[in-house]
Amino acid sequence: MSGLRGEGGERPEVAERIDEIGTAPDPGAHGRPGDDAGSSVAGDDSPVMVATTEGRPDLVVTEESRDAARRQAAMLADVEHRPGIPKPDPVIVVDKVRRSFGGLVAVDVEHVEFQRGVITALIGPNGAGKTTFFNLLTGFDRPDTGTWSLNGRALARVPSYRVARLGMVRTFQLTKALSRLTVMENMLLGGAAQRGEHFLAALLPGLWRKQENLMEARAQVLLERFMLHNKAPDFAGTLSGGQRKLLEMARALMVEPTVVMLDEPMAGVNPALTQSLLGHVKDLRDQGMTVLFVEHDMDVVADISDWVVVMAQGGIIAEGPPQVIMRNREVIDAYLGAQHDEDDAPASGGPPPAARTSAAAATAAEARPGAVRAEAAVRDTEERA
Numbered sequence: 286m287s288g289l290r291g292e293g294g295e296r297p298e299v300a301e302r303i304d305e306i307g308t309a310p311d312p313g314a315h316g317r318p319g320d321d322a323g324s325s326v327a328g329d330d331s332p333v334m335v336a337t338t339e340g341r342p343d344l345v346v347t348e349e350s351r352d353a354a355r356r357q358a359a360m361l362a363d364v365e366h367r368p369g370i371p372k373p374d375p376v377i378v379v380d381k382v383r384r385s386f387g388g389l390v391a392v393d394v395e396h397v398e399f400q401r402g403v404i405t406a407l408i409g410p411n412g413a414g415k416t417t418f419f420n421l422l423t424g425f426d427r428p429d430t431g432t433w434s435l436n437g438r439a440l441a442r443v444p445s446y447r448v449a450r451l452g453m454v455r456t457f458q459l460t461k462a463l464s465r466l467t468v469m470e471n472m473l474l475g476g477a478a479q480r481g482e483h484f485l486a487a488l489l490p491g492l493w494r495k496q497e498n499l500m501e502a503r504a505q506v507l508l509e510r511f512m513l514h515n516k517a518p519d520f521a522g523t524l525s526g527g528q529r530k531l532l533e534m535a536r537a538l539m540v541e542p543t544v545v546m547l548d549e550p551m552a553g554v555n556p557a558l559t560q561s562l563l564g565h566v567k568d569l570r571d572q573g574m575t576v577l578f579v580e581h582d583m584d585v586v587a588d589i590s591d592w593v594v595v596m597a598q599g600g601i602i603a604e605g606p607p608q609v610i611m612r613n614r615e616v617i618d619a620y621l622g623a624q625h626d627e628d629d630a631p632a633s634g635g636p637p638p639a640a641r642t643s644a645a646a647a648t649a650a651e652a653r654p655g656a657v658r659a660e661a662a663v664r665d666t667e668e669r670a
């Protein structure tokens with residue numbers, strides 16, 4: 286068995302407390318069709334410490350949950366590869382969402398659906414609107430127009446903290462760990478519906494101590510999973526950029542989400558940790574969560590995603606499985622347009638083509654890391670084809 290209990294090597298007493306935590310979710314449901322993230326906040330007598338949604342995924346991968354994830358992905362085999370195509374079992378449905386900043390249209394998405402229980406990569410060149418789109422879906426920004434829903438529940442104008450309680454959480458491209466709190470305190474902030482947060486209740490530890498203990502146990506397990514447990518008492522400000530990314534991801538899991546949105550989760554993470562982080566992302570899906578992630582590294586996209594949605598200039602320009610998307614001419618042009626123009630220019634008196642290309646790539650690598658990493662992957666694919 287993989288997942289928290291399988292990989293974390295956590296202390297027995299923590300496992301015991303996590304067993305207690307894991308009593309409330311319906312192990313068969315795993316956020317599958319029919320659950321309603323919006324309507325089922327657990328009552329005060331629930332044994333769950335982070336009361337969010339019914340039918341939420343457990344923190345372990347089981348044969349059953351893995352099979353369910355495979356079935357969700359298999360449904361995509363019959364889906365046409367074109368932008369805005371409906372999905373057989375969508376968890377998020379977006380219509381006519383537009384956001385402009387002055388004269389610049391950052392996001393203009395006519396229609397897109399995200400399949401439940403699979404990993405979808407959101408890719409596109411720098412400035413395509415991916416982060417803005419995430420901000421809109423999660424309530425961190427307001428669109429000019431448009432509607433979207435989570436499990437059929439309309440989310441427009443729902444504030445970010447409520448979106449998280451409804452089971453949709455996100456991490457940030459630029460991390461937002463609170464540096465003057467410890468790593469453990471950052472984790473505990475991630476828990477929803479904390480009884481001790483109310484002024485009067487805070488004076489009566491009997492009301493919240495058990496819940497807080499359970500939350501600490503969950504935080505401990507998650508920190509072990511992301512190899513941050515030794516840092517629990519340290520200030521988050523002392524973590525490296527990559528460790529902050531890990532902390533954000535761990536913290537997002539404190540609310541037992543059904544949808545996890547990760548904005549460039551691998552960026553800045555130590556290469557030694559990247560592989561295990563990819564494994565954790567796959568585990569999220571295999572535990573029953575829907576994962577939506579932004580990534581520029583096409584090897585990562587090809588490795589872990591079941592479906593890819595491509596943005597350029599605010600709109601969705603392509604959708605499909607990774608192998609198909611990486612050979613899509615429109616996608617290659619969107620990522621590499623400026624680069625191709627540079628390379629196609631007459632070389633009179635200039636350096637030989639190979640040198641021009643690598644010099645241009647080196648310059649562009651600083652300016653447009655996403656485009657260059659994507660270009661390398663596309664070249665590989667074309668050579669292999």
Ligand SMILES: Nc1ncnc2c1ncn2[C@@H]1O[C@H](COP(=O)(O)OP(=O)(O)OP(=O)(O)O)[C@@H](O)[C@H]1O
Nearest residue numbers: 386391409410411412413414415416417418458655
């Ligand atoms: N708050 C803002 N004010 C003005 N312009 C903004 C703001 N936020 C984003 N933009 C602009 O909107 C466009 C989309 O930006 P966004 O950050 O969403 O792109 P992205 O696809 O995430 O890019 P990257 O891959 O570089 O992270 C860019 O042109 C950006 O400059």
Ligand SMILES: [Mg+2]
Nearest residue numbers: 415416417458
């Ligand atoms: Mg971005």
